[in-house]
Amino acid sequence: MAKYTFKEFQAEYPTDAHCLAKLMEINYGGTEITCPGCGVEKAKFHPMSKRRAFACQECGHHVYPAAGTIFHKSRTNLTKWFFAMYLMTSTRHGVAAKEIERQIGVTYKCAWRMCHELRKLMSSADYGGPLSGHVEVDETWVGGVNRKGGKGQGKRRSKKTIVMGMVERDGMMRAGPVPDDTQFTLEPIILENVTEGSAITTDGHLSYGDLRRTYRHTVINHSAGEYARGIHHTNTIEGHWSQLKRSIKGTHVQISSKHAWKYIGEFTYRRNFRDSHSMMFNRLVSAFALPRLVET
Numbered sequence: 145m146a147k148y149t150f151k152e153f154q155a156e157y158p159t160d161a162h163c164l165a166k167l168m169e170i171n172y173g174g175t176e177i178t179c180p181g182c183g184v185e186k187a188k189f190h191p192m193s194k195r196r197a198f199a200c201q202e203c204g205h206h207v208y209p210a211a212g213t214i215f216h217k218s219r220t221n222l223t224k225w226f227f228a229m230y231l232m233t234s235t236r237h238g239v240a241a242k243e244i245e246r247q248i249g250v251t252y253k254c255a256w257r258m259c260h261e262l263r264k265l266m267s268s269a270d271y272g273g274p275l276s277g278h279v280e281v282d283e284t285w286v287g288g289v290n291r292k293g294g295k296g297q298g299k300r301r302s303k304k305t306i307v308m309g310m311v312e313r314d315g316m317m318r319a320g321p322v323p324d325d326t327q328f329t330l331e332p333i334i335l336e337n338v339t340e341g342s343a344i345t346t347d348g349h350l351s352y353g354d355l356r357r358t359y360r361h362t363v364i365n366h367s368a369g370e371y372a373r374g375i376h377h378t379n380t381i382e383g384h385w386s387q388l389k390r391s392i393k394g395t396h397v398q399i400s401s402k403h404a405w406k407y408i409g410e411f412t413y414r415r416n417f418r419d420s421h422s423m424m425f426n427r428l429v430s431a432f433a434l435p436r437l438v439e440t
């Protein structure tokens with residue numbers, strides 16, 4: 145992966161003003177804009193010292209490039225938010241709130257909140273239209289607490305979250321928690337997210353039984369010891385699941401089912417932009433433009 149080094153990051157965002165200028169660029173296209181106050185075209189806007197705003201040189205009109213974003217009401221410095229974004233996109237396994245607390249120098253409560261806000265943003269990333277080509281579909285169980293004793297398998301499993309994922313060969317992945325793994329739940333998700341006529345490979349789960357009506361569906365029968373047939377296998381998605389589980393265990397120890405969707409979204413995000421760290425970072429920063437687009 146092309147590395148976005150800490151040195152490069154620091155050079156780009158040394159102060160809050162630099163971070164705010166980035167948000168200005170994302171939301172207004174720069175600091176020379178048509179002023180909403182006086183209407184002057186290409187009016188120069190200058191950063192204000194006491195608030196997260198830029199002021200028009202002509203009329204003094206203020207614009208707030210962080211409005212509608214998680215920064216707006218946050219008292220945490222923008223540089224800290226940006227550093228958290230840098231950290232969360234620069235490791236393969238993600239970072240724990242404890243690590244953010246230590247590296248950024250905020251309270252644990254604040255670090256935890258930052259992590260969760262950023263995970264929410266990653267989870268809402270837009271990966272474009274439906275998947276197509278050759279798509280692997282699979283589901284797995286994550287999280288939950290494994291108690292000692294080894295009995296009561298059913299009970300333990302019920303604390304876990306079922307995650308469903310779809311991934312294009314050499315392409316994008318989508319994944320998220322599902323309430324159950326019945327055909328009633330899984331099939332509509334596939335129909336909505338995978339283009340009709342695509343090739344789909346799954347395991348022998350009965351819930352995938354009717355996919356052949358819409359797709360070129362191949363089943364790999366794991367229970368019969370089969371793991372691949374020609375180009376058909378589910379190794380890509382299964383590789384992602386084991387990485388996800390290793391990362392959760394290594395970084396977070398455990399996650400609650402309530403928050404699972406955010407962790408899954410985070411890992412999907414990192415996986416989809418794994419080829420470029422700077423793109424991963426920039427897409428995250430740019431996500432702060434989204435609430436504004438919804439507003440207008």
Ligand SMILES: [Zn+2]
Nearest residue numbers: 179182200203
């Ligand atoms: Zn103006």
